[in-house]
Amino acid sequence: MNRSIRLAKVRRAIGASLASMGLIYATAACGAGSGSSAADRTVVLATPTDLTNWDPAVGGDDLATLFFQTVFSPLLTVNVDLTVSPGIASVYSYNGTQTSLTLTIPAGQRFSDETPLDADAVKRNLDRTMKTKGGSATSLANITSVTVKSPTEVVIDLKAPDPGLLFALGRAPGMMVSPRAFGNAKITPVGSGPYVLDQHASTRGSRYVFARNPAYPHPERYGFDKVELRPMRDFNAMIAATTSKQVDVGGVAADGVEPAKAAGLTVKAMPSNVIGMWLVDRGGELAKPLADVRVRQAINHALDADGFIKAISKGGGTRTTQMFAVASQSYDASLDSRYPYDPARARQLLAEAGYPHGFELKMPSENAFEPAYYPIVQKQLAAVGIKVTYIPVAANQIADRYLGGEFPAFMWTYSPSDNWLDATYLLSKNGIYNPFHTDDRKVTGLLARIQKAPRAQQQPLFQQLNRYVVEQAWFAPLNIDPVYITWKPDKVKGTIGDKQMFIDLRDFQPLAG
Amino acid sequence: MLVYLARRVGVAFVVLIAVTFLTFVMLHLLADPVREIVGRSATPDQVAAKRAELGLNDPIVSRYGSWLADASRGNLGTSWFTGIPVTETIGSALPVTVSVALLATATSAALGVLAGMAAAFRRGWIDKALQTATGVAFSVPALWVALLLVIVFAIRLHWLPATGYTPFAQSPLGWARSLVLPVIALSLSPVAAIANQTRSDVATIMQQDFFRTLRSRGLPRRRLLFRHLLRNAAPKTLTIVGLQFIALFGGTLVVEEIFAMPGLGIVTGSSALRADVPVVLGVVLVSTLLVVAVNLFVDLAVGWLDPKERQH
Numbered sequence: 001m002n003r004s005i006r007l008a009k010v011r012r013a014i015g016a017s018l019a020s021m022g023l024i025y026a027t028a029a030c031g032a033g034s035g036s037s038a039a040d041r042t043v044v045l046a047t048p049t050d051l052t053n054w055d056p057a058v059g060g061d062d063l064a065t066l067f068f069q070t071v072f073s074p075l076l077t078v079n080v081d082l083t084v085s086p087g088i089a090s091v092y093s094y095n096g097t098q099t100s101l102t103l104t105i106p107a108g109q110r111f112s113d114e115t116p117l118d119a120d121a122v123k124r125n126l127d128r129t130m131k132t133k134g135g136s137a138t139s140l141a142n143i144t145s146v147t148v149k150s151p152t153e154v155v156i157d158l159k160a161p162d163p164g165l166l167f168a169l170g171r172a173p174g175m176m177v178s179p180r181a182f183g184n185a186k187i188t189p190v191g192s193g194p195y196v197l198d199q200h201a202s203t204r205g206s207r208y209v210f211a212r213n214p215a216y217p218h219p220e221r222y223g224f225d226k227v228e229l230r231p232m233r234d235f236n237a238m239i240a241a242t243t244s245k246q247v248d249v250g251g252v253a254a255d256g257v258e259p260a261k262a263a264g265l266t267v268k269a270m271p272s273n274v275i276g277m278w279l280v281d282r283g284g285e286l287a288k289p290l291a292d293v294r295v296r297q298a299i300n301h302a303l304d305a306d307g308f309i310k311a312i313s314k315g316g317g318t319r320t321t322q323m324f325a326v327a328s329q330s331y332d333a334s335l336d337s338r339y340p341y342d343p344a345r346a347r348q349l350l351a352e353a354g355y356p357h358g359f360e361l362k363m364p365s366e367n368a369f370e371p372a373y374y375p376i377v378q379k380q381l382a383a384v385g386i387k388v389t390y391i392p393v394a395a396n397q398i399a400d401r402y403l404g405g406e407f408p409a410f411m412w413t414y415s416p417s418d419n420w421l422d423a424t425y426l427l428s429k430n431g432i433y434n435p436f437h438t439d440d441r442k443v444t445g446l447l448a449r450i451q452k453a454p455r456a457q458q459q460p461l462f463q464q465l466n467r468y469v470v471e472q473a474w475f476a477p478l479n480i481d482p483v484y485i486t487w488k489p490d491k492v493k494g495t496i497g498d499k500q501m502f503i504d505l506r507d508f509q510p511l512a513g
Numbered sequence: 514m515l516v517y518l519a520r521r522v523g524v525a526f527v528v529l530i531a532v533t534f535l536t537f538v539m540l541h542l543l544a545d546p547v548r549e550i551v552g553r554s555a556t557p558d559q560v561a562a563k564r565a566e567l568g569l570n571d572p573i574v575s576r577y578g579s580w581l582a583d584a585s586r587g588n589l590g591t592s593w594f595t596g597i598p599v600t601e602t603i604g605s606a607l608p609v610t611v612s613v614a615l616l617a618t619a620t621s622a623a624l625g626v627l628a629g630m631a632a633a634f635r636r637g638w639i640d641k642a643l644q645t646a647t648g649v650a651f652s653v654p655a656l657w658v659a660l661l662l663v664i665v666f667a668i669r670l671h672w673l674p675a676t677g678y679t680p681f682a683q684s685p686l687g688w689a690r691s692l693v694l695p696v697i698a699l700s701l702s703p704v705a706a707i708a709n710q711t712r713s714d715v716a717t718i719m720q721q722d723f724f725r726t727l728r729s730r731g732l733p734r735r736r737l738l739f740r741h742l743l744r745n746a747a748p749k750t751l752t753i754v755g756l757q758f759i760a761l762f763g764g765t766l767v768v769e770e771i772f773a774m775p776g777l778g779i780v781t782g783s784s785a786l787r788a789d790v791p792v793v794l795g796v797v798l799v800s801t802l803l804v805v806a807v808n809l810f811v812d813l814a815v816g817w818l819d820p821k822e823r824q825h
């Protein structure tokens with residue numbers, strides 16, 4: 001081939017490429033923005049994370065629950081006010097010692113692959129979850145056996161009373177997978193929920209499309225015929241998708257609230273996260289001063305929660321002194337005024353504890369979650385004499401190092417849920433968020449009493465526990481940092497309560513007609 | 514040529530081993546995935562069992578050896594977290610990244626070469642404008658450009674989607690629409706680099722005696738431009754284009770995040786954070802192979818265009 005022919009070919013190739021690129025740009029710019037119209041009864045929701053895998057037996061957080069509840073039904077239902085009501089099980093009851101839970105599974109229920117959802121399927125699911133390594137198995141760790149009494153009745157026996165079990169059965173550990181789909185449960189979800197995953201229309205990591213499950217017995221609870229979940233890890237992406245109305249339901253950070261409102265979206269704040277300083281070395285192993293309750297109280301007085309809310313949360317948070325959920329039975333609004341910002345009182349408490357000139361405190365810092373807090377915390381503690389030195393920690397090492405007992409105190413964003421789970425995680429001697437295994441006789445005693453009490457009698461005990469922990473200043477919570485949910489009011493009717501902490505698919509319904 | 518190829522393949526093999534081994538060691542040192550897999554509240558027995566199941570108690574060299582042996586048979590393993598085979602994960606993410614990187618490279622090459630030639634050929638205000646524009650393009654980060662494009666074309670004008678990726682097979686138009694903003698955001702800096710290189714090369718060639726002679730003979734402008742000028746400037750420009758493709762391929766993470774596109778950058782980021790070793794190693798292997806292949810292609814193309822290079 002001579003050179004001129006070769007060059008001609010190169011030129012033609014370049015020309016063709018340019019032409020096709022021009023065509024791409026020209027055709028791509030045509031048409032209006034995407035999203036769904038009101039008539040097609042499709043709702044598009046943005047989620048801040050992607051689902052790791054589809055197997056509820058492995059476990060997952062509240063965001064995973066949003067994915068799970070499209071295709072799976074739980075044995076019980078956790079309502080947005082954290083109460084529990086029937087789910088797949090129409091009736092549930094404990095025996096007198098709270099160690100045996102009987103569930104009634106109404107006849108006629110089926111998975112989307114037509115496999116019967118009966119007591120046997122429930123047993124096989126729970127047995128499998130208990131053997132699967134992951135968070136769900138931990139939630140069911142108290143179960144000793146699951147017995148099928150009849151096709152409509154299953155009995156769960158426990159080693160000891162477990163006040164967190166009902167909540168767990170309403171979340172991932174209680175989501176039922178078709179036994180025929182166990183082998184591929186991580187990849188292909190087959191459940192009995194309101195929708196089924198349309199694998200063909202979905203693009204993993206980008207767009208999950210769900211169509212109605214014809215076998216679902218209560219379609220009236222979910223108004224949309226089609227649901228789309230779109231993971232967006234980057235908050236700028238989420239804000240852009242929300243304000244450009246590419247998605248019907250989304251979320252924004254505090255900075256995005258006004259632009260979202262200006263774009264005509266409804267914005268609702270959910271009190272989901274408690275941001276604060278955790279004073280975990282309560283025995284004074286690494287930082288001796290923290291063993292003194294007056295020092296811990298001084299730290300609570302030294303931090304200006306209202307200032308953080310104004311400066312960082314753009315006025316959107318609420319000051320708090322508590323770790324429990326606002327909607328929960330433990331929460332006591334009167335406790336939130338226990339530690340007003342009062343540096344003089346902080347200095348006085350430090351002096352009474354024998355630290356009139358303060359002390360040095362080593363804390364970790366990170367860039368992934370709340371970097372804006374660190375310099376302000378350091379400055380405010382320095383104002384009362386506590387000199388904080390930060391040790392940078394990589395994002396993927398935060399959990400291991402913070403919860404491994406390497407630091408006496410650290411900043412943490414916690415999402416509370418069920419009171420019993422929070423109490424056992426945060427306060428019990430072997431709780432995963434109690435890295436120094438603080439063992440307080442009063443806390444242990446109250447936890448033991450709550451464990452044995454029927455659910456209806458737990459509230460005063462939980463409140464007593466909460467009051468005690470606040471008084472002992474185990475933590476220095478600053479503010480309840482809201483998560484802002486947005487939706488298109490001309491397309492979606494959203495119902496989110498003031499104290500609601502997580503969203504449920506049923507919160508969003510099509511507008512009438 | 515065969516010796517040259519064999520030598521390049523040999524070097525590529527060494528690079529592959531070095532890169533994957535270093536990645537393997539770094540993942541081992543930086544993070545422990547077991548706690549993430551079994552849950553924070555798992556018992557020490559559960560943690561130990563999972564550790565043994567994943568082979569994490571074996572010496573690092575032996576673990577790497579096993580991975581390499583499997584990889585050489587085309588088996589990249591399964592994600593420790595998602596349960597999806599690594600080849601499948603890469604297979605779904607690679608088209609996204611390659612689409613963005615290829616289109617951005619093609620756009621940059623086309624615009625960069627045209628702008629560079631125009632500046633060198635016409636001089637005057639076009640040249641000055643190009644110098645200013647490339648200076649600006651170099652200094653503006655892709656992240657900022659991406660956000661600006663989203664605000665203007667997605668939020669204000671509603672012309673294009675703010676986020677998401679549509680596979681070509683699902684909808685060619687949707688695919689194109691989902692790529693326009695990411696490609697423009699990524700192309701700005703490479704356009705500047707290619708334009709500068711082209712301008713410089715073309716200007717140099719235009720000063721050379723052979724070109725002046727050809728010009729004085731009154732050769733048709735088109736022939737002069739394509740046959741003599743462009744062909745002589747092509748090798749260096751092609752090298753720059755190849756380097757830009759590699760840079761774009763590795764740098765798509767920012768736009769993938771901002772435009773919520775499920776590409777290799779997102780896969781690598783999330784897998785590296787939780788130390789999903791099989792996925793990270795698979796991505797590193799495929800990316801390295803791609804880089805090696807592109808370099809080889811550029812070298813061969815340059816050799817084809819420039820006989821002097823072939824002799825080297």
